[in-house]
Amino acid sequence: MNDVASVRVLVTRRTFDEVLERLRRRFDVDDNQGDQPLAPDRLAARAASCEGIITAVADPVTPALLDACPKLRVVANCAVGTNNVDIPACTERGVMVTNTPGVLDDTTADHAWALMFAAARRVVPSDRWLRDGHWKAWGFMDWHGVDVHHATLGIIGMGRIGRAIARRASGFDMRVIYHNRRPLPDDQAMACGAAYVGFDELLSTADFVVVAVPYGPTTHHLIRARELSLLKPSAVFVNIARGGVVDDAALVDVLAGGRIAAAGLDVFENEPTLHPGFLALDNAVLTPHIASASRATRLGMAELAARNLVAALEGVRPPSLVNPEVVPRTA
Numbered sequence: 361m362n363d364v365a366s367v368r369v370l371v372t373r374r375t376f377d378e379v380l381e382r383l384r385r386r387f388d389v390d391d392n393q394g395d396q397p398l399a400p401d402r403l404a405a406r407a408a409s410c411e412g413i414i415t416a417v418a419d420p421v422t423p424a425l426l427d428a429c430p431k432l433r434v435v436a437n438c439a440v441g442t443n444n445v446d447i448p449a450c451t452e453r454g455v456m457v458t459n460t461p462g463v464l465d466d467t468t469a470d471h472a473w474a475l476m477f478a479a480a481r482r483v484v485p486s487d488r489w490l491r492d493g494h495w496k497a498w499g500f501m502d503w504h505g506v507d508v509h510h511a512t513l514g515i516i517g518m519g520r521i522g523r524a525i526a527r528r529a530s531g532f533d534m535r536v537i538y539h540n541r542r543p544l545p546d547d548q549a550m551a552c553g554a555a556y557v558g559f560d561e562l563l564s565t566a567d568f569v570v571v572a573v574p575y576g577p578t579t580h581h582l583i584r585a586r587e588l589s590l591l592k593p594s595a596v597f598v599n600i601a602r603g604g605v606v607d608d609a610a611l612v613d614v615l616a617g618g619r620i621a622a623a624g625l626d627v628f629e630n631e632p633t634l635h636p637g638f639l640a641l642d643n644a645v646l647t648p649h650i651a652s653a654s655r656a657t658r659l660g661m662a663e664l665a666a667r668n669l670v671a672a673l674e675g676v677r678p679p680s681l682v683n684p685e686v687v688p689r690t691a
């Protein structure tokens with residue numbers, strides 16, 4: 361094994377000091393604490409001599425980047441999603457890929473609920489209206505929204521995050537239905553009080569539709585005009601999964617035409633550049649990909665990414681290895 365102090369690693373985005381300190385005790389660390397996202401050529405130049413990189417969701421790990429980094433042994437993605445990483449290309453080159461599952465489920469589920477409530481009860485436009493000085497008298501007929509309690513919650517994608525969203529519904533006396541590649545084992549379905557239904561049935565019967573699937577070729581534009589046309593006119597649509605799972609142009613169309621009640625969106629195609637139509641909508645609550653952004657959870661993610669990186673570079677199987685077919689190389 362190399363003398364670890366001579367092992368060079370790159371942390372591509374700003375992170376917690378305590379995590380960086382821990383890495384610095386073991387490795388020669390190049391960090392990007394200026395926090396400007398690194399363009400592909402800058403990323404390749406900074407990573408060229410590294411054996412490990414801690415990447416963020418907006419860092420594309422492409423074959424070109426991998427070819428520019430011949431010493432690379434691990435890409436520790438500081439996210440549960442790995443759609444920014446070309447995993448087959450990493451595997452082919454013997455590069456381990458890790459992610460951060462588990463530590464962000466509850467925080468992400470909380471944010472899905474924040475979006476559901478904000479969209480259903482028109483929190484953002486009414487706040488803006490008040491601040492803009494329009495509140496001259498209390499109005500019985502003002503700002504009617506949609507009830508959350510006793511409604512039907514439909515969840516598409518019942519992984520850990522989908523199940524955490526479902527578990528929260530019992531406090532609001534909701535019926536929960538879900539669609540997934542395959543039905544959950546009975547004990548898991550019972551634990552979150554959710555019933556399996558077909559995809560179209562979910563879209564046409566749920567009052568709240570929440571998308572929580574990973575993004576990849578099979579889920580690209582899973583929700584497009586056809587699927588949106590099945591939603592109830594009173595439906596609230598929430599996406600905390602990934603931009604690209606939803607055809608944003610089709611969603612803008614449906615919201616602008618008032619064909620559903622509202623949407624709560626944390627992720628977008630081509631983020632941070634949004635479809636311009638979103639910005640004009642009063643019936644969409646938009647947040648900048650922050651579903652996992654509580655301090656405690658982001659720290660948990662950073663720590664897990666660092667643990668994965670350290671393990672990989674010290675020849676131990678990382679706790680959350682995404683491509684276990686890569687035989688760990690100890691150099």
Ligand code: DGY
Nearest residue numbers: 417438439440441652
């Ligand atoms: C993830 O972990 O994939 C989130 O989208 C970023 O926190």
